[in-house]
Amino acid sequence: MANVTNRQSPAASRLTLQVEQQLGAFQLLAALDLPAIGVSGIFGPSGSGKTSLLRLIAGLERPIRGTITLGEQTLLNTQQGIFIPPHRRRIGVVFQEARLFPHYLVRGNLAYGMRSPAPQRFAEIVELLGIERLLERMPGTLSGGEARRVAIGRALLSEPQLLLMDEPLTGLDDARKNELLRYITRLTQQVDIPIVYVSHDAKEITSIADHLVVMKAGQVRASNKLDALLQRFDLTHELGGFDAASLLEGTVIAHDATYDLTHLALDDGHQLVLPGISAALGRRLRVRILARDIALSLVPISGTSYRNQLSATIVDNTILPETPYTVEIRLAIGTFTLRARLTRKSWDEMGLKQGMQVTALIRSVSFSAC
Numbered sequence: 001m002a003n004v005t006n007r008q009s010p011a012a013s014r015l016t017l018q019v020e021q022q023l024g025a026f027q028l029l030a031a032l033d034l035p036a037i038g039v040s041g042i043f044g045p046s047g048s049g050k051t052s053l054l055r056l057i058a059g060l061e062r063p064i065r066g067t068i069t070l071g072e073q074t075l076l077n078t079q080q081g082i083f084i085p086p087h088r089r090r091i092g093v094v095f096q097e098a099r100l101f102p103h104y105l106v107r108g109n110l111a112y113g114m115r116s117p118a119p120q121r122f123a124e125i126v127e128l129l130g131i132e133r134l135l136e137r138m139p140g141t142l143s144g145g146e147a148r149r150v151a152i153g154r155a156l157l158s159e160p161q162l163l164l165m166d167e168p169l170t171g172l173d174d175a176r177k178n179e180l181l182r183y184i185t186r187l188t189q190q191v192d193i194p195i196v197y198v199s200h201d202a203k204e205i206t207s208i209a210d211h212l213v214v215m216k217a218g219q220v221r222a223s224n225k226l227d228a229l230l231q232r233f234d235l236t237h238e239l240g241g242f243d244a245a246s247l248l249e250g251t252v253i254a255h256d257a258t259y260d261l262t263h264l265a266l267d268d269g270h271q272l273v274l275p276g277i278s279a280a281l282g283r284r285l286r287v288r289i290l291a292r293d294i295a296l297s298l299v300p301i302s303g304t305s306y307r308n309q310l311s312a313t314i315v316d317n318t319i320l321p322e323t324p325y326t327v328e329i330r331l332a333i334g335t336f337t338l339r340a341r342l343t344r345k346s347w348d349e350m351g352l353k354q355g356m357q358v359t360a361l362i363r364s365v366s367f368s369a370c
């Protein structure tokens, strides 16, 4: 399917803000500059201020002080008395619950926010979200996942410059969560509208975000490309703890049908063997690998079930106070950095240290596409 293009140039959608808000005893103090493409995840524990920040961006609340700019347009400048109301901001919002109009058919709900008739765009978005068969149904007859897909479709059809999603998977069972996440991932690849995606779930956010904002107690603790933040030892606890992971991106170059394996070429020439993934040759793919799924050897080994042996250099290492008997390691593999984790006993017995050349051993099944 062709990309569903936004009429705005993507560069028109960079979001910058600096806001201060007081909500009872809670203070939100945030400064951010988010890219005009891809998914920016807003991540943090319950009560850290994620939804409050989203409501300020949407214009559903006014901060005490601040500025918000989307592309060239100033949405808010408290000093200059500028406040663009929500309905005049080109921002689509998808809340935790679908909030569809109960007396309109799905078709009517989708058409509601359209600025002008656009049958082709309508058909593309309906297909993208897999809601063709739901068009003549009433919202009350839809499952939770279906209703969310319709809500996302309605938001997209209003031709927003920016799409905000607040915990869109909340309350769905695991199967529906995975299904909706697949649709949202597809959407992020085919619709060139930047998305700000709020979640408190580390696995969910690391599977979808390109850029990540980590919130803590009303403040921005970190904001950067997701893979850069995943490499930071000091964020290990927040970003997955035991499930700390790295991301790698490459191009699908071959499928081995006999053994159901897929070969991925990283941009620096390294190749990985992964469990079979149904993706066309040439497609870009992002894979995730858990730090605890990487083993190290001082020399390349033969006669092993590890399908991936990569020559690596130990960049640095640390022991985190939460996990005193394991060593967190960063490995340079070509132009990539990978997180690994060993027991302290292995680290000591192997005599490992910074700067050493080692072989990283990774089983194919350890990779998961995201």
Ligand SMILES: Nc1ncnc2c1ncn2[C@@H]1O[C@H](COP(=O)(O)OP(=O)(O)OP(=O)(O)O)[C@@H](O)[C@H]1O
Residues within 6 Å of the ligand: 023, 024, 025, 026, 044, 045, 046, 047, 048, 049, 050, 051, 052, 053, 200
């Ligand atoms: N209108 C309000 N009056 C007083 N306190 C508020 C108000 N709105 C939010 N808060 C408080 O502000 C804090 C941040 O709330 P917010 O909903 O933004 O957090 P969150 O990170 O989105 O949490 P969750 O993941 O649970 O949705 C919370 O302590 C909340 O109780």
